[in-house]
Amino acid sequence: MTGWRIAGGTVLRDGALAPGELALADGYVAEAVLPGARRLDASGLLVLPGLVDIHGDAHERALQPRPGIGFPPALAIRDSAAQLLAAGITTAFLGVTLSWEPGLRSLEMWRALMAALDAARPLPLDVRVHLRFEADNLEALEDALADIAAGRVHLLGFNDHTPSILKKLGNPKELAKYAGRAGLSPEAFRELIEGIAARRDAVPAARGRLADAAATAGIPMLSHDDATLGDRALYRSLGARLCEFPMAEEVAADACAHGEAVVMGAPNVVRGGSHLGWASAAPLAERGLVTVLASDYHWPALLEAPFAMARRGRLGLAEAWALVSANPAAAAGLADRGALRPGMRGDVVVVDPAGPTVLATFCGGEPALLTGAAVARLG
Known part of the structure; x- marks a missing residue:
């Protein structure tokens, strides 16, 4: 591998932004620059730990950009990888819903997508699978258990959207959407x-059975859309230590009181509130009730969200960046990323704060994306 020297920028280290340089060698953040290392001039730029996204399902639009219009999973994965790198995401948990619904979220699509991921590896970034298992999908249970045991699943989410869908059947527009x-x-x-x-x-x-399989495999579990304290208690009893998109503030507070990660969507922060009318993520994060932001349905929002929070004036950028890098890495059990300390994975994003715009994305110590502006800065 080639060593790299990212020089002249403002580097996020140990929770603070300060002028400095960053050395990469043999795939990791290094103590010192290797002889002959290539140089990237980061003057005027921010040098930040790569984004860690524990729930992003924007790949669904690459699979089905319009209802009934599908594209091959291999093409969707290739397109998604490019979009992820452009957003500065170096570790991506694809939120793949395995539902009782035919089509986009079906068992057939799950099998095709898993096969396409197997064939596409190694990818230029670390792509993992967040299995979003719909509670009523009994026909897919054996597939899910087998894929967990085989190491194809890296995060298990307990979904239960059936009751909410049933409530919407009287609305012709909602029924037509589903x-x-x-x-x-x-x-x-x-x-x-x-x-x-x-x-x-x-x-x-x-x-x-799913919870037992995940515990045996050592993969984290999360609950999704917890509406009540009873919901959180149920999933906690199954071993789910991540609370994703809680629907009530008291649920988020209860999860935090138990030392659990609370996940909400970065689009919520960027847009200034939930598109569903639920709690606004930014003020909850400022109060310590949201500890992780995820891209949810829009990958670029994950980069934008910390800057949006910094503009609110309650959190500095360094503190806000933890919500999209260090904290999700810890929640997912990935102790080797989320910070720019020697010995950590060389996952780095170089950002022009005026945008913010990604100029370069390094994964495992090597450039996975260099824009024209970044190429012009190579020495």
Whole structure:
């Protein structure tokens, strides 16, 4: 591997931004610059730990940009990797929903996407799988258990959207949205979900098997859209130590009181609030009730969010950056990234703060993305 010297920039180290240089060697942050190392002039730029995204499902738009219009998973993965690097994301957990719905979130798509990921590796960044298992998807349980055991799953999320979808069936617009995603007529979708809901008594046992498999494999677990303290207690009892997108402030507070990570969406911060009318992430993060931000449905928001928080004046950029790098890395059990200390993975993003705009993304100590502006700065 080639050594690198990123010189002249403002480097985020030990929780503070300060002028300095960063050395990369043999895939890691190094104590000193190697002889003959290539130089990137980072004058006027920020040198930051790479972004760690523990829930991003924007790849779904690469798979199905319009309802009923699909593209091959291999093409979607290639496109997604390019977009992730352009957003400064060096570790990406693809939020892959394994649902009882046909089409985009089906077992068939899961199998195709897992095969495409296997074929595409090694990728220029660390791409992992966040399995978002829909509670009622009993037909897919054995596949999920096998893929967890095989090491293809790196984070398990407990999803249960069936009750909320059932409540929306009386709204023709909402019904059409779900039916279109599944490639069904509204009538067929209604018949499908009503049949699914009729077997809810089998969900707890299936959920328990998934939790046992994840614990055996040593992968973190999270709950999704916890509405009540009872929801959080249930998933905590299964071993889920991450609370993702809590629907009530008291749920976030309860998770924090138990030392659990609380995840909310970076788009919420960038837009100034939830598109669903739920709690606003930025003020909760400023109060310590949100500890991790994820890209959710929009990868570029993960880079923008810390700058948006810094502009609010309650958190400095260094402190806000922890929400998108150090904290998600810790929540996912990845102790080798999220900071620019010697011996850590050489995952680095070089950013023009005026945008903010990514000029270069280094993954494992090597440049995975160099824009034209970055190439002009090479020495």
